[in-house]
Amino acid sequence: MEIAAIRADDFRQLWPTFKAIVEAQETYAYDPDIGYEDAYTLWCQLPQFTFVAKENGEVLGSYFLKPNAAGPGAHVCNCGYMVAPEARGRGVAKAMCLHSQDRAIEAGYLAMQFNAVVSTNEAAIKLWKSLGFEIIGTVANGYRHKRLGLVDTYIMYKALSHQAREKATSSP
Amino acid sequence: MEIAAIRADDFRQLWPTFKAIVEAQETYAYDPDIGYEDAYTLWCQLPQFTFVAKENGEVLGSYFLKPNAAGPGAHVCNCGYMVAPEARGRGVAKAMCLHSQDRAIEAGYLAMQFNAVVSTNEAAIKLWKSLGFEIIGTVANGYRHKRLGLVDTYIMYKALSHQAREKATSSP
Numbered sequence: 499m500e501i502a503a504i505r506a507d508d509f510r511q512l513w514p515t516f517k518a519i520v521e522a523q524e525t526y527a528y529d530p531d532i533g534y535e536d537a538y539t540l541w542c543q544l545p546q547f548t549f550v551a552k553e554n555g556e557v558l559g560s561y562f563l564k565p566n567a568a569g570p571g572a573h574v575c576n577c578g579y580m581v582a583p584e585a586r587g588r589g590v591a592k593a594m595c596l597h598s599q600d601r602a603i604e605a606g607y608l609a610m611q612f613n614a615v616v617s618t619n620e621a622a623i624k625l626w627k628s629l630g631f632e633i634i635g636t637v638a639n640g641y642r643h644k645r646l647g648l649v650d651t652y653i654m655y656k657a658l659s660h661q662a663r664e665k666a667t668s669s670p
Numbered sequence: 671m672e673i674a675a676i677r678a679d680d681f682r683q684l685w686p687t688f689k690a691i692v693e694a695q696e697t698y699a700y701d702p703d704i705g706y707e708d709a710y711t712l713w714c715q716l717p718q719f720t721f722v723a724k725e726n727g728e729v730l731g732s733y734f735l736k737p738n739a740a741g742p743g744a745h746v747c748n749c750g751y752m753v754a755p756e757a758r759g760r761g762v763a764k765a766m767c768l769h770s771q772d773r774a775i776e777a778g779y780l781a782m783q784f785n786a787v788v789s790t791n792e793a794a795i796k797l798w799k800s801l802g803f804e805i806i807g808t809v810a811n812g813y814r815h816k817r818l819g820l821v822d823t824y825i826m827y828k829a830l831s832h833q834a835r836e837k838a839t840s841s842p
Contacts, residue, residue: 520741527743569692570814571699571786571823608811608820613785614743635807635825639780642742648780651743653807653825 499590501597504550504560509542511557512550515582516541523644525619526578546575547601551590558585561594563601566611575607591622595629602658609657616641617650631656671762673769676722676732681714683729684722687754688713695816697791698750718747719773723762730757733766735773738783747779763794767801774830781829788813789822803828 504512516537520528528540542548545562552558559581566576577598581590602610614637615623623633631654640651676684688709692700700712714720717734724730731753738748749770753762774782786809787795795805803826812823 523742527739527741529741567699567786569699569701570695570816571812573814573820574809574812609809611809611812614739634809637746637781637783637806637825637827638829640743640746640783642745644742648745653809655809657810 499551499553499558499588499593501549501551501594504542504548506538506542508550508552508557508560509538512541512560512580512582513537515557515559515580518583519580523642525616525622527614527641541578546605549594549597549601551594556585558582558588559590559594561598563598563605565607566613573606573608574611575602575605575609576611576613577602591625592629595625599629599656599658603660607658609655612652612654614640614651615654616643617652618643618646623652623654626654629656671723671725671730671760671765673721673723673766676714676720678710678714680722680724680729680732681710684713684732684752684754685709687729687731687752690755691752695814697788697794699786699813713750718777721766721769721773723766728757730754730760731762731766733770735770735777737779738785745778745780747774747777747782748785749774749782763797764801767797771801771828771830775832779830780832781827784824784826786812786823787826788815789824790815790818795824795826798826801828 520526520530523530541562545564548562550560561577561579563575563577565572566574579591579594633652634655635653637651639648641649643649692698692702695702717736720734722732733749733751735747735749737744738746751763751766805824806827807825809823811820813821815821
């Protein structure tokens with residue numbers, strides 16, 4: 499699996515996944531009727547970085563990284579990750595999250611925050627916890643799940659250790 | 671005090687307050703070097719509503735109201751409030767927050783969320799608590815305070831009671 503900066507034709511490959519995820523209304527707080535151009539802007543142009551995970555030319559997933567706020571809040575970043583349905587269970591989200599933490603540290607961010615992890619998205623919550631994120635808050639009824647109705651969302655957070663990163667990269 | 675939809679010349683009067691608040695870097699996670707046009711876009715054009723509080727033609731403060739997320743998260747709103755330095759201590763923030771809760775209920779929102787209340791902004795935290803908001807999460811070192819360095823931010827939340835609003839408006 500390779501993770502590289504996304505290109506327009508990668509996003510074209512990602513689009514069916516993007517569309518299926520937002521239409522499902524189970525994980526993302528995006529307009530479920532968003533069109534291709536707006537989705538491209540949101541995912542690939544507004545963020546600071548957008549990466550794609552590929553294997554043999556096939557798009558497995560993608561993520562963006564951006565400051566979670568401006569000015570005095572710009573040292574905390576935010577990411578969003580999507581994995582193609584056919585690529586699930588292959589560690590793509592984990593690989594992208596680890597990659598994003600490295601990129602965030604390189605870019606000088608001190609922490610990473612997820613603003614609305616849907617509480618019913620148990621696989622994601624388990625994964626983020628295993629990668630060092632903790633739930634720092636619960637928004638009651640923060641998400642209107644397509645099948646389940648109003649469900650809570652979690653705010654998840656991880657302080658990024660620049661020291662740990664330096665140690666990891668300098669070890670043999 | 672009157673609270674009405676903001677107009678371009680109201681924002682012109684608000685601008686010194688806006689500029690002073692973002693330059694102080696004590697409360698808002700906005701770019702401290704933001705220019706007039708970008709500030710106007712951010713405060714008056716991107717949100718769903720922006721209101722101004724005035725007395726005898728003088729701008730006392732302003733607030734915006736917008737969805738805190740899109741699609742399945744669009745039933746939770748977010749607001750930001752600014753009060754002119756010379757109008758502090760006159761209940762302007764309280765009046766605007768009560769006004770915003772009414773407007774939010776009218777617009778169909780189920781809750782209001784503040785994403786980054788700076789933990790050292792004690793007056794604001796006390797006021798929001800008195801108006802029914804609670805701290806639902808703490809972001810460690812979420813804000814780079816100009817004088818104090820990295821300080822925590824709070825996520826504050828209030829469920830909006832449509833029933834309470836209906837009762838209030840139907841009582842004699």
